[in-house]
Amino acid sequence: MSDTAILTSALVILGLPLLSYVLTFFFGSRLPRRGDFIGVTFMGAAWLLAIRIFLTFWKIADPSYRVEGSFTWVNLGPFHLDAGILVDGMTSVMLMVVTTVSFLVHLYSTGYMHGDRRYERYFAFLGFFSFSMLGIVLANNLLFLYIFWELVGLSSYLLIGFFFHKHSAASAGKKAFLTNRVGDYGFWLGILAFFTACGTLNYFELFAHVHAGTISGTLLAWAGVGLFMGCVGKSAQMPLHIWLPDAMEGPTPVSALIHAATMVAAGVYMVARLAPLFGHTAMEVILYVGAITAFVTSTIALVKTDIKRVLAFSTLSQLGYMVMALGAGDSVNAMFHLTTHAMFKALLFLGAGSVIHAVHTQEMPDMGGLRKKMPITFITFLIATLAISGVPGFSGFYSKDGILGSTLAFGMTSGQYIPYILGIVAAAITPFYMFRIIFLTFTGKPRNQEKFDHAHESPMNMAIPLMVLAFLAIVSSGFKTADKGWFSRFAAPYDVPAVAAQFDLGAPAVAHGLVVAHHQSVSGMGEVIEHEGAEHSAAGHETEMETAAGHAEHAEHSEHEAIHHKAHIMAMIMSITMATLGILASWWVYYMGKLDTAALLQRLKGVYTVLQGQYFFDEFYAATVYRFTLWWAAVCAGFDRYVIDGIVDGTGYLTRMMSWTSGLFDRYVVDGMVNGVASVLQGAGEGFRRLQTGRIQTYLVYTSASVLVLILVYKVL
Amino acid sequence: MNVGLPHFLTVGAILFALGLFAVMSRRNAVGILMGVELMLNASNINFVAFSRYVEHAVDGQIMAAFVIVLAAAEAAVALAIVLAMYRNFGTANADVAQRLKR
Numbered sequence: 001m002s003d004t005a006i007l008t009s010a011l012v013i014l015g016l017p018l019l020s021y022v023l024t025f026f027f028g029s030r031l032p033r034r035g036d037f038i039g040v041t042f043m044g045a046a047w048l049l050a051i052r053i054f055l056t057f058w059k060i061a062d063p064s065y066r067v068e069g070s071f072t073w074v075n076l077g078p079f080h081l082d083a084g085i086l087v088d089g090m091t092s093v094m095l096m097v098v099t100t101v102s103f104l105v106h107l108y109s110t111g112y113m114h115g116d117r118r119y120e121r122y123f124a125f126l127g128f129f130s131f132s133m134l135g136i137v138l139a140n141n142l143l144f145l146y147i148f149w150e151l152v153g154l155s156s157y158l159l160i161g162f163f164f165h166k167h168s169a170a171s172a173g174k175k176a177f178l179t180n181r182v183g184d185y186g187f188w189l190g191i192l193a194f195f196t197a198c199g200t201l202n203y204f205e206l207f208a209h210v211h212a213g214t215i216s217g218t219l220l221a222w223a224g225v226g227l228f229m230g231c232v233g234k235s236a237q238m239p240l241h242i243w244l245p246d247a248m249e250g251p252t253p254v255s256a257l258i259h260a261a262t263m264v265a266a267g268v269y270m271v272a273r274l275a276p277l278f279g280h281t282a283m284e285v286i287l288y289v290g291a292i293t294a295f296v297t298s299t300i301a302l303v304k305t306d307i308k309r310v311l312a313f314s315t316l317s318q319l320g321y322m323v324m325a326l327g328a329g330d331s332v333n334a335m336f337h338l339t340t341h342a343m344f345k346a347l348l349f350l351g352a353g354s355v356i357h358a359v360h361t362q363e364m365p366d367m368g369g370l371r372k373k374m375p376i377t378f379i380t381f382l383i384a385t386l387a388i389s390g391v392p393g394f395s396g397f398y399s400k401d402g403i404l405g406s407t408l409a410f411g412m413t414s415g416q417y418i419p420y421i422l423g424i425v426a427a428a429i430t431p432f433y434m435f436r437i438i439f440l441t442f443t444g445k446p447r448n449q450e451k452f453d454h455a456h457e458s459p460m461n462m463a464i465p466l467m468v469l470a471f472l473a474i475v476s477s478g479f480k481t482a483d484k485g486w487f488s489r490f491a492a493p494y495d496v497p498a499v500a501a502q503f504d505l506g507a508p509a510v511a512h513g514l515v516v517a518h519h520q521s522v523s524g525m526g527e528v529i530e531h532e533g534a535e536h537s538a539a540g541h542e543t544e545m546e547t548a549a550g551h552a553e554h555a556e557h558s559e560h561e562a563i564h565h566k567a568h569i570m571a572m573i574m575s576i577t578m579a580t581l582g583i584l585a586s587w588w589v590y591y592m593g594k595l596d597t598a599a600l601l602q603r604l605k606g607v608y609t610v611l612q613g614q615y616f617f618d619e620f621y622a623a624t625v626y627r628f629t630l631w632w633a634a635v636c637a638g639f640d641r642y643v644i645d646g647i648v649d650g651t652g653y654l655t656r657m658m659s660w661t662s663g664l665f666d667r668y669v670v671d672g673m674v675n676g677v678a679s680v681l682q683g684a685g686e687g688f689r690r691l692q693t694g695r696i697q698t699y700l701v702y703t704s705a706s707v708l709v710l711i712l713v714y715k716v717l
Numbered sequence: 718m719n720v721g722l723p724h725f726l727t728v729g730a731i732l733f734a735l736g737l738f739a740v741m742s743r744r745n746a747v748g749i750l751m752g753v754e755l756m757l758n759a760s761n762i763n764f765v766a767f768s769r770y771v772e773h774a775v776d777g778q779i780m781a782a783f784v785i786v787l788a789a790a791e792a793a794v795a796l797a798i799v800l801a802m803y804r805n806f807g808t809a810n811a812d813v814a815q816r817l818k819r
Contacts, residue, residue: 695812697741697749704737 021127028120086140089490101261104465111462183233190226224282235267252353261342272331287327291419294320333402336482340395347469351381389431395477409567431582439590725766732759
């Protein structure tokens, strides 16, 4: 594929879901099958194109190769805002992930949503959502990233609140939207900080600016934290994770789409894509937020009985892993885990959807023994569970292992072991609660006979996506970690110990993220243009450093290599041990029934309450943020009512009084004068008209009298 | 008693004043006409009197004859008008004829 062909295909991939949205939204209800085939075929076509781009980059096998096309969107004099798309290895992987899951979810939804009253509307929203997400993946500058970021927020609101006639669903949609707003606020501030300092929003121009030191120090740190706040919102990191469990109110395929491959992945993708923009302070924040999220949310999953909620908290936990990896400077393994997680988590959600479709409940205590009734669902769900638990041979093992290895390497270099410890504990908890789902749902005796009798295997249009995803959940890792396997063709591995070493030096962890190599820019018209000098100088800078540092650098590098190697082996042994422990414990407790869980809960009542209450984050926000917001709103309303309204009303009153006075003056003085003149004239007229009688004799009298007077006057004078 | 010019002028003045009073006060058109005649005749007396006291002058007497002719013609026309008016209004009162005033 030529560069132009890649760009064109990418644009078509972006356009197809939008077209599907428009067609389904406006004409869906008039089409046969209410237009669902549009969404499925368009998404299928987008998927095929994504595969083509993916294979192209597979062949190129150069992480630094990128194709960029853009045109000036708004010209602001000294600045200009561009609209453009960027396709490189990382983008092609994300395109692949998003279109795969989106297509399979579209297909699956034809079964799951069958007979829904607003069936065509559902498919329209799915298309809109896919469009927004693909926009995030393809954007080549922060402004368009932000625009599509907000579109994802909007479409997720529409999808989560799809069953809006249910109060809980409506408020869940609202909660997701508003919580994301909080993160987006920081995100926008971060974008503005970068724009103010560097005057550009293009990714690679920004990288060059950061490398050249245009933006540095405190501003860089806070700008990075700002950008990360966007990730905290979208990727549901603590403390803004509260929307994700509630978002389970949406239709289950939507959960699979939003919580596996798209929306929550957007935050991780954003940080990985913009990795060079994060200084070491921001990285440290990212690292700890991710580690704490991974651990804390996994503990909540232990006690939840709603199958979708357990999956929601497992999603939070896995996202915590990805963010932790980003913080450790290993965005490649983060992206790798994102890819594999997209496959097995989509599968888990769709499998759970299949179960819910069959038994019409989400409560695991009402399930049990479904293995025989739903063999396809059971086997695919089991594969996904093995993958997320980190059992060797399944995709999750390799990606999670990469992350834990990097975190351990980070700890060995910087001495900060806490993230690794939190991660490895969560790695033991994950298989425990995942196998709890398996044992409670699919094995044992049915606990609700009525629901069990009703259950049946799902139709083929739901089963096929499950099987495809099960296949991908096994092979998507390529049975190797990111730096050794297929993923290294798409993203350059990071030298984690070097990043960690830079933490100590206090220098921004930039050099590693900045991929400086040959690349081509393609303008909107398709011609190849020369790129600006900024990055060439950056390249020169790097080589200079290399020669100057000489052998010492080399020695340090091999030392890092050794640490990395050692860490990965240790991490692998640890994670296999932890996974085994978790699975065995789960088997012992839930399958063999050796532990009286009820008695245990009785004894650990305090812990149970805290976990069941999700660490009372919602209550905490209700008591602080919400209450403060309401109080502040009341203050504002009071100010509005009494001060603003008072001023307005006072002004109105004053005006009224003045016009009343002015009215008086007008009525009595001005009108009096006017009327006075008129009445004087009228009176005079009244008087004089009496003189004119029309009778000649009267006039004769006047004449005679006048003559007499004249004569007298003449005589006297 | 020696009758002189002032006596004639006084008679003429009295006559004129009577005529004027009649014209101003009478409502009957015929009465008004009679007043006019009186005034014309008062002027005639003046003309004749001045003519008597100016040597070798007959202008006053000629003027008087003219006035008498004029008065006759005037009386003829005016009485015709009064007759027409009486036919139209059923009365000879001058102030009844107010059609143009309205």
